[in-house]
Amino acid sequence: MNAAMKPGPRHTSSPASRVSTALSTVVAGLRSWSGLLAGATLLVIAVGAASVPNFLTPFSLATAMATLGPAALMAFPVALLVITRDIDISVASTAALTAACSGLVFAAQGPTPVAVAVALAVGAVCGAVNGFFVAVLELPALLVTLGTLALFRGLCYVILGSTPISPIPDFYAALGNNTVGLTILPWALVPAIVAALVAGVVLRGLPTGRRVLATGGNPATARYSGVRTRRLRFGLFVASGLAAAVAGMIQAGLTSQVSPDLALGMELDVITMVFLGGVSVLGGKGSIPAVVWAAALLMFIRKFLQLNNVSGYAQGIVIGVVLIGSLVVTNAASALVERRRRSAVSAESTPATTS
Amino acid sequence: MRFRIATATAVLAMGALVSTACSSGTVSGTSSTTAGANGCVSGPVKVGIIPKLGTDPYMVTVKNAAEAAAAASGNSDVIYTSPSDASGAAQIPFVNQLISQGVNAIMISGSDVNSTSAALKKAQDAGIKVVSFDSDVASGSRGFFVNQADTSLIGAQMLTAMGDMIDHEGDFAVLSSTQTAVNQNAWIDTIRATLSSDPRYAKMNLVTVAYGEEKADVNSQKALELVRAYPDLKGIIVPAGIGLPAAAEALSKNGYLGKVKLSGLAPVSLVKQYIATGNVQDVWWNVPDLGTLAYHTAVQYAKCQIEPKDGAKYSVPGLGEFTVGADGQVLLGPPTIVTPQNTDSFPF
Structure with missing residues (x-):
């Protein structure tokens, strides 16, 4: 606990200090970004359930979760990459390229397991290409993956032309459209849940997670402390490529086809989730549960707007405002905390200097 | 600590979601309407419209027509x-x-x-009747497709319009969109075939095909180049929505419109002023009628009054009788040649 949380003993009685105590509590709450996102999500659910018919029907929930599936899956590896001060904005293009390659397999009557294996292999290669340029050649991740975003997408059009591949194998269709047993949980979201659990456990519970945080916190120190930062970052890019490959299969299932414009623009959803989830743009900080809540918040906001028949244009505006708003709030909260910490420190040190 | 609380909440929420669903059994759309056991609606019909783009003026015209038809009925x-x-x-x-x-x-x-076909099948499973219009979806995921115009006739109609304007005599050119455009190439093939087979066009001569690349400035420039390169040119056929208004404007500004006539394909609202001069004719269809037809098709389908069967007939207020073609297709009608006389009946 830091100094801002406990007011100095001299001020406990005055009303002003009580206000500041309350303020401290709020600020402490704000500092737990996942707590705030969870609160916002529950608020949207409550408002939606009270005001929008069919907001919480199994069908509404299942379709909302399925639509979210591919972007949410890609968000977790990207969150880890952002924590190590990298980023992968080529994920949607990677998803499309992997789907295109596996589409060639099943268009030629190849067996589905081969198509899946091809997708995963191409995803790993795409990730390795990004990883090579960023981790080995030390080029900026934003620029490298901006380049591969265009490159991979271009390859999709070269491979597929303008004609989508359809029909798709039953496995893909089931992945995109079916639910698990009799539950409302769509298979489309299952890989994202697995990715969230893996990323969450790795980041907080395993040595690899500490290396990820150390690399993002201070790469030089991490290297001198024995962290193989290159290998770590390279591995995260490959993981991102693999996640994109699975996301590509899901998206192919959702859209019943493999098209060159598959998941076009989805990197924006992915990045929105990561940054709304409070992952630091500067690296070194981030929480997987907060990214989960960010994904849930976006999902319910979108469903709320959708069922109010709000246009796609206005939905984009709202999501943009939420993202900017979240940055403003985190910034203001940390500034407030910083100011209170400083004043508390100076209040404690003042008597020492005067005596 | 915060982390654990958040995780626990997330897990609980997830569990709650899944268990709610367990009790409800299958996941299907909720139908809160007056549909009977057979899925047929007896009372007012609730119709949802999904355009390609919400703000597309073409789609807004369809929407207005559907709303007017709904209000009227x-x-x-x-x-x-x-x-x-x-x-x-x-x-x-x-x-x-x-x-x-x-x-x-x-x-x-x-x-x-294909993209919407899985979702549309879920709609059909929930008893919702699906009608595509303007641009078809996979035939298994809809009942009817209301087609705005028999596209195979568009080429012939553009040539008819051009022939009428230049008295079936002299040189003319085609200013198409791109070299690979599927529809445009099919229309140009029709034009060529008709020229060589139909004696009415014996004195008409197609001198060249140029491409405007779907860009207004390229179309303007190419139209002027054609006029200057072929001094005896009597007309240009511009089978593209961006090209026809651009060519008309360029020729009009430079004083060639009149000496050179134009026909082609574009929304009437974009070329209305040039049609009024008598030097431009447009091949188009009535977009509000498309909205009216699609709306009434959807309503009658939801009421189980019609089925998408080849040869079935049904009538639509104000538009007359329609016959269902193969694969559930309903044709609005042949594309019309828009002249100064009938331009007012085309609001789009």
Whole structure:
């Protein structure tokens, strides 16, 4: 606990200090970004359930979760990459390229397991290409993956032309459209849940997670402390490529086809989730549960707007405002905390200097 | 600590979601409407419209016509949705929305053929009747397709219009969109075939085919180049919505319009002023009629008054009788040649 949380003993009685105590509590709450996102999500659910018919029907929930599936899956590896001060904005293009390659397999009557294996292999290669340029050649991740975003997408059009591949194998269709047993949980979201659990456990519970945080916190120190930062970052890019490959299969299932414009623009959803989830743009900080809540918040906001028949244009505006708003709030909260910490420190040190 | 609380909440929420579903059994759309056991609606019909893009003026014209038809027949429940991205995937949430809202029928103009098909099948499973219009979706995921114009006739009609304007005599050119454009190339083939087979066009001569690349400035420039390169040129056929207004403007500004006539394909509202001069004729169809026909098709389908069967007939107020063709297709009619006389009946 830091100094801002406990007011100095001299001020406990005055009303002003009580206000500041309350303020401290709020600020402490704000500092737990996942707590705030969870609160916002529950608020949207409550408002939606009270005001929008069919907001919480199994069908509404299942379709909302399925639509979210591919972007949410890609968000977790990207969150880890952002924590190590990298980023992968080529994920949607990677998803499309992997789907295109596996589409060639099943268009030629190849067996589905081969198509899946091809997708995963191409995803790993795409990730390795990004990883090579960023981790080995030390080029900026934003620029490298901006380049591969265009490159991979271009390859999709070269491979597929303008004609989508359809029909798709039953496995893909089931992945995109079916639910698990009799539950409302769509298979489309299952890989994202697995990715969230893996990323969450790795980041907080395993040595690899500490290396990820150390690399993002201070790469030089991490290297001198024995962290193989290159290998770590390279591995995260490959993981991102693999996640994109699975996301590509899901998206192919959702859209019943493999098209060159598959998941076009989805990197924006992915990045929105990561940054709304409070992952630091500067690296070194981030929480997987907060990214989960960010994904849930976006999902319910979108469903709320959708069922109010709000246009796609206005939905984009709202999501943009939420993202900017979240940055403003985190910034203001940390500034407030910083100011209170400083004043508390100076209040404690003042008597020492005067005596 | 915060981390654990958040995780625990997330796990609990997830568990709650899944268990709610367990008790409800299957996941299907909720139909909160007056549909009977056989899925047929007896009362007012709730129709949802999914355009390619919500703000597309063409689609807004269809929407207005559907709303007018709904008001006229006492069914005023039309939900017009508004995707902001002209991709099939972007239409999926809107299909799901209409299923959740329990509409009886969906009218959709598919941004692509397949993307919405799984979602539309869920709609059909929930008893919702699906009608595509303007741009078809996979035939298994809809009942009817209301087609605005027999595209095979467009080429012939553009040539007819040109022949009438230049008295079936002299040189003319084609200013198409791109070299690979499928529709345009099919129309140009029709024009060539008709020229060589129909004696009425014996004195007409197609001198060249140029390409405007779907850009207004390229079309203007190419139109002027054609006029200057072929001094005896009597007319240009411009089978592209961007090209025809651009060519008309360029020729008009430079004083060539009149000496050179234009025919082609474009929304009437974009070329109305040039049609009025008598030097331009446009091949188009009545977009509000498309909206009216698609709306009434959806309503009658939801009421089980019609089925998408080859040869079935039904009538639509104000438009007359229509016959269902192969694969559930209904044709609005042949594309019309728009002249100064009938231009006012084309609001789009």
